[in-house]
Amino acid sequence: MNTATFAQHSRPRRLRYSPAIRDLVRETTINAKDFILPLFVSEKIKEKVPIESMPGVFQFTLEEVVEQAAAAAADGVRSILLFGIPANKDEKAEQAYAENGIVQRAVRAIKKEVPQLVVITDVCLCEYMSHGHCGIADRERGHILNDESLELLAMTAVSHAAAGADIVAPSDMMDGRVRAIRMELDGAGFENTIIMSYAAKFCSSFYGPFRDAAESAPAFGDRRTYQMDYANAAEALREVALDIEESADIVMVKPGLPYLDILWRVKEAFELPTAVYNVSGEYSMVKAAAQNGWINERETVMETMMAFKRAGADLIVTYWARDVVNWLK
Ligand code: PBG
Numbered sequence: 001m002n003t004a005t006f007a008q009h010s011r012p013r014r015l016r017y018s019p020a021i022r023d024l025v026r027e028t029t030i031n032a033k034d035f036i037l038p039l040f041v042s043e044k045i046k047e048k049v050p051i052e053s054m055p056g057v058f059q060f061t062l063e064e065v066v067e068q069a070a071a072a073a074a075d076g077v078r079s080i081l082l083f084g085i086p087a088n089k090d091e092k093a094e095q096a097y098a099e100n101g102i103v104q105r106a107v108r109a110i111k112k113e114v115p116q117l118v119v120i121t122d123v124c125l126c127e128y129m130s131h132g133h134c135g136i137a138d139r140e141r142g143h144i145l146n147d148e149s150l151e152l153l154a155m156t157a158v159s160h161a162a163a164g165a166d167i168v169a170p171s172d173m174m175d176g177r178v179r180a181i182r183m184e185l186d187g188a189g190f191e192n193t194i195i196m197s198y199a200a201k202f203c204s205s206f207y208g209p210f211r212d213a214a215e216s217a218p219a220f221g222d223r224r225t226y227q228m229d230y231a232n233a234a235e236a237l238r239e240v241a242l243d244i245e246e247s248a249d250i251v252m253v254k255p256g257l258p259y260l261d262i263l264w265r266v267k268e269a270f271e272l273p274t275a276v277y278n279v280s281g282e283y284s285m286v287k288a289a290a291q292n293g294w295i296n297e298r299e300t301v302m303e304t305m306m307a308f309k310r311a312g313a314d315l316i317v318t319y320w321a322r323d324v325v326n327w328l329k
Contacts, residue, residue, distance in 0.1 A: 027310075028306055028309045028310045029309070030302075030305050030328065032076040032077070032078065032324075032325040033078050034305075034309065034314065034315055034316055035078070035079075035305075035316055035317075035318060035321035035324055036079045036080065036081050036120060036316065036317040036318070036321060037072050037077050037079070037080045037319075037321035037322060038080070038081045038082075038083060038317060038319060038321075039060065039065055039068055039072075039080050039081070039082055039083070040057070040059045040060065040084075040085060040213050041059070041061070041062060041065040041082060041083070041085070041102055041103065041106045042059040042060065042084075042085035042102070043062075043086050043087040043095075043102040044085060044087050045059060045061055046061065047061060047064070048060050048061065048064050051209065052212065053208070053209035053212050053213075053280075053284055054209045054213060054280055054283060054284055054287070054319065055284075055287045055291065056287065057213060057283075057319050062105055062109060065106050065109075066106070066110055066113050066114075069110045069113070069114050069119075070113055070114045071322075072117075072321070072322050073114045073116065075322050075325050076325040076328075076329075077117075077321050077322055077325055078117070078118055079117065079118035079119070079120055079167075080110075080117060080118075080119060080120065081120045081121070081169060081317055082103055082106055082107065082110075082119065082120070082121050082165075083103075083122045083127065083213075083214050084096075084102040084103035084122075084127060084128075085102065085127055085214060085215050086101060086127065087102075089127075089128055089129060089130040090128075090129070090130055091130055091131070091136070091137070092136070092152065093125040093128035093129050093152055094128070095128045096124075096125050096127075096128040096152065096155075096156045097155040097156040097158075097159045098159070099159060101159065103121055103160060104159055104160065104162075104163040105163075107119055107121060107160060107163040107164050107165050108163045111163075111164035118166045118167065119164065119166050119167070120165065120167040120168070120169050120196060121157075121160040121165045121167075121168055121169065122171050123157045123160065123168050123169060123170040123171065123172070123181070124153075124170070124171045124172045125149065125152060125153065126172070126218070127214050127215065127216045130219070131218065131219040131220065132211075132216050132217050132218040132219050133218050133219075133223070134149075134171075134174070134223065135148070135149030135152075135153075135172060135174050135226070136148045142220065142221055143221075143225055144225060144226055146174050146175055146226075147176070149172070149174050149177075150174060150176055150177055150180040151180070153170060153172055153174060153177050153180065153181060154177075154180045154181050154183070154184035154185075155184070157170065157181040157184065157185060157193075157195075158184050158185060158188045158190065161188070161190040161193040162188070162190070165193065166193070166194060167193070167194040167195070167196050167249075167250070168181065168185075168193060168194070168195055168196070169195075169197070169198065169252070170198065171198040171201065171254075172198075173198065173201050173223075173226045173227050173228075174226060175242075176246070177197075178195055178197050178242075178243045178246035179246035179247065181195060182195060182246065194249045194250065195247065195248050195249050196248070196249065196251075196252060196275060197243045197248040197251055197252065198254055198277070199240040199243040199244075199248060199251040199252055199253070199266075200228065200236035200237075200239050200240055200251070200252070200253045200254070200259075200262055201227055201228060201254045202227060202228045202229070202230045202254065203222065203224050203228060203229065203230065204227075204230065204254075204255050204258075204279070204281070205281065206255045206258070206279045206280065206281030206282055207255075207279055207280060207281065208284075209280035209281055209283070209284045210281075213280065230258075233261065233262055233265065236262045236265075236266070237265060237269055240270060241269075241270070244270060244272060248272075249272075249273070250272065250273040250274070250275055250314075251266060251270065251272050251273075251274055251275070252274070252275040252276065252277060252317075253266055253274070253275070253276050253277070254276070254277035254279060255277060255278075255279040255281070255282060256276045256279060256282055256304075256308060256316075257278070257282050257304060257307070259276075260307060260308070260311040263276050263311045263312050263313060264311045264312050266312070267311070267312025267313075268312065273314045273315065274312055274313055274314050274315070275313065275314065275315035275317060276308050276311075276313040276315070276316055276317070277317040278304065278305075278308065278316060278317060278318040278319070280319070283318070283319045283320070286300050286304075298323075301323065301327075302324070302327065305318070305324055
């Protein structure tokens with residue numbers, strides 16, 4: 001064989017694949033079961049309130065959030081992630097772990113109405129603290145008290161499990177919270193409750209719109225003392241390793257798109273079920289561009305979801321979860 005012929009034969013042939021063949025050799029697939037839909041339930045409202053910075057996303061009343069959960073399940077969504085907005089905030093986040101807090105009531109109602117839906121709860125204190133930080137604050141010194149916050153986080157997780165949550169998802173980033181939560185859950189008889197930890201959570205501008213939705217913007221300072229510096233990848237791996245040692249069952253990387261490298265490295269290094277959070281800012285940017293006719297929403301979203309799966313995500317938390325499962329049909 002002369003070299004010219006060889007070159008000809010070794011030319012990449014993919015451009016000639018027919019659609020059917022392209023489908024056969026596709027490496028990555030996305031499935032309805034991969035998607036987790038975040039839902040906001042508020043104790044302060046009489047009917048749903050649109051989040052201006054997140055078109056298509058709402059705060060719902062208790063009754064409405066149950067309907068939303070049922071409708072999402074009917075569409076084919078398998079799991080939801082619940083965030084609560086309480087009527088009262090204080091310096092101890094009492095409504096975060098109140099037996100009749102808004103999330104606890106919502107979990108009970110959803111589990112009764114849609115038992116097959118996997119209910120995940122966000123375990124954090126920021127929505128319940130008058131200052132909007134994720135832990136107990138020492139206002140004078142302007143910082144967050146890590147160890148003092150652990151007990152409240154663990155109480156919050158146990159109250160969610162008691163209400164029927166299948167998975168608790170600590171998003172606060174206090175050190176040692178996975179262990180504290182695991183110990184309290186086991187002690188209270190919830191050995192089967194799963195922990196999905198926001199293991200590598202970066203301090204990010206992409207959370208901006210979420211803070212409108214969850215009414216959780218910090219009143220002073222920022223979250224830099226407990227969320228990670230976006231310049232650090234090795235640190236992210238150390239954070240994930242710690243959470244796994246503390247017995248996290250599922251680890252999450254957040255935000256999503258700007259951190260695909262982290263996602264890839266986490267999946268490669270640990271091979272644990274790995275989730276990614278396609279956060280509010282990522283959502284709002286695409287929505288805004290789509291509303292202006294500058295981008296095709298559906299195609300952009302599907303490409304993004306494929307990118308998450310390709311980078312190693314097993315689970316994707318996204319405000320588009322319902323759209324995606326419908327588009328997959
Ligand atoms: C904190 C929490 C945040 C998000 C999820 N849980 C915000 C923050 O850390 O400031 C952000 C999610 C999003 O932007 O979509 N409880």
